[in-house]
Amino acid sequence: MKADRKTELSHLVLSGMVRPTGRLRFQSDVATAPAMGTQTGDPSAGGRMSWQIAERMGTRWIGFYRTLVIVLILSYYSVLTAATVWLLSVLHRLMLGTGDIVSMTVSRGAAHLALGVILVALATQLWRGLVGLVTPVHDEDDLRGAAVALSRTECPDLYRTVSEVGAGVGAPLPDEIHVTDRAECYVSEERRFAIRTHRRLILVLGLPHLAVLDTSELKVILAHELAHFRSGDTTFGVFIYRFLESLRVAHQSGSARRWVWLTPSYWISKLAFHLFLRMVTPIRQYQELRADSLSAAYCGGDLAARTLLKEWLLAHQFDAAATEFQQMQADHSADGEANAFRHFTSRWCEFSTAGQEYLERRLTEEERPSILDSHPTTGARLDLMRRFPPQTRQFSLPSRYLLKDFNAVESRLYASCEAAETGV
Numbered sequence: 001m002k003a004d005r006k007t008e009l010s011h012l013v014l015s016g017m018v019r020p021t022g023r024l025r026f027q028s029d030v031a032t033a034p035a036m037g038t039q040t041g042d043p044s045a046g047g048r049m050s051w052q053i054a055e056r057m058g059t060r061w062i063g064f065y066r067t068l069v070i071v072l073i074l075s076y077y078s079v080l081t082a083a084t085v086w087l088l089s090v091l092h093r094l095m096l097g098t099g100d101i102v103s104m105t106v107s108r109g110a111a112h113l114a115l116g117v118i119l120v121a122l123a124t125q126l127w128r129g130l131v132g133l134v135t136p137v138h139d140e141d142d143l144r145g146a147a148v149a150l151s152r153t154e155c156p157d158l159y160r161t162v163s164e165v166g167a168g169v170g171a172p173l174p175d176e177i178h179v180t181d182r183a184e185c186y187v188s189e190e191r192r193f194a195i196r197t198h199r200r201l202i203l204v205l206g207l208p209h210l211a212v213l214d215t216s217e218l219k220v221i222l223a224h225e226l227a228h229f230r231s232g233d234t235t236f237g238v239f240i241y242r243f244l245e246s247l248r249v250a251h252q253s254g255s256a257r258r259w260v261w262l263t264p265s266y267w268i269s270k271l272a273f274h275l276f277l278r279m280v281t282p283i284r285q286y287q288e289l290r291a292d293s294l295s296a297a298y299c300g301g302d303l304a305a306r307t308l309l310k311e312w313l314l315a316h317q318f319d320a321a322a323t324e325f326q327q328m329q330a331d332h333s334a335d336g337e338a339n340a341f342r343h344f345t346s347r348w349c350e351f352s353t354a355g356q357e358y359l360e361r362r363l364t365e366e367e368r369p370s371i372l373d374s375h376p377t378t379g380a381r382l383d384l385m386r387r388f389p390p391q392t393r394q395f396s397l398p399s400r401y402l403l404k405d406f407n408a409v410e411s412r413l414y415a416s417c418e419a420a421e422t423g424v
Contacts, residue, residue: 080126121265132246146417147180158402165222168298171230174203183208183318187225189234208318212348216396220307223295233287247273284374300391305382339414
């Protein structure tokens with residue numbers, strides 16, 4: 001089990017550069033992390049910083065912004081292509097000796113070497129970037145965590161619930177449903193280009209969510225995630241993720257080489273990475289607010305807001321329980337616990353009404369938006385959700401009953417976790 005995230009509120013701070021991700025989550029364990037300190041002024045100021053202006057701008061302006069991002073991506077590859085072709089022509093003229101670029105033999109040889117190195121670096125970066133954009137070489141990181149696939153025959157009630165929610169929000173259904181050991185739910189898209197483009201939509205649900213949430217709360221998360229499919233967020237995210245990941249790989253691999261700062265490819269990849277990482281943030285925040293709107297409209301604003309807070313509490317309680325279970329194993333005192341999931345379920349403590357109000361107030365006071373956050377602040381999301389009227393709540397069951405044999409799935413997933421840790 002991976003339980004390396006901090007569980008104390010005072011330790012949840014955004015540190016360093018955020019690595020780009022292709023996941024679209026209901027709740028982000030980094031983006032919603034509050035920084036300690038007293039925020040002065042209007043506590044709703046974080047909402048204005050978290051792209052609520054996108055609601056006033058509307059879909060047309062967001063569409064224009066997305067087009068601008070795509071144009072700049074094409075411009076990046078055009079610059080690399082133009083620079084490569086120009087250097088190739090200069091090197092060709094230099095080898096033929098048709099120009100007065102250099103006159104001395106030694107200088108000409110040094111110029112050959114320097115131009116050749118720069119040309120190879122540019123051409124390599126261009127090739128890797130194009131391959132990374134149209135092939136899934138960078139997509140494997142998205143599902144590397146311990147996860148098991150749930151078949152339709154194995155979990156018919158879960159698939160029926162997903163189909164119901166998908167029809168309610170007007171979204172296409174996932175091709176596969178996975179359950180993961182992590183306390184997070186997200187959607188992703190696998191896309192391969194060949195004679196025919198192959199696309200596979202994947203919905204990933206956290207086993208801790210299925211263990212303690214009821215079906216009405218799970219539907220809130222499902223509606224949010226499936227709304228990303230409806231709006232094409234995963235399709236757009238595939239290319240953004242691959243582009244940023246190819247830039248990150250090119251920059252990090254180049255940083256290990258000596259004198260790399262003398263090559264233009266190093267500076268091009270570095271500047272492009274930082275620029276585009278900041279440029280896609282408004283789009284991703286708008287996508288989250290739009291998904292929140294569809295989810296709140298389908299399930300009701302009050303239920304959506306309460307589920308968002310409950311999911312935050314769930315994620316941090318699970319991290320604490322997983323860490324505690326690891327310590328119990330190390331001390332050989334975990335004889336009564338089968339695995340970390342059951343330990344978490346036995347320790348799960350849902351907040352009261354007063355606890356919910358306290359948590360919301362603390363988050364509102366302490367959250368500070370960052371330019372690198374993929375999600376708006378929790379306060380901004382809660383404010384948006386509560387603009388929607390409540391829906392009549394139907395009879396709700398624990399989400400674990402959507403799986404035909406929850407204990408069997410839990411055991412399979414825990415065995416997958418153990419195999420991943422031991423390398424078997």
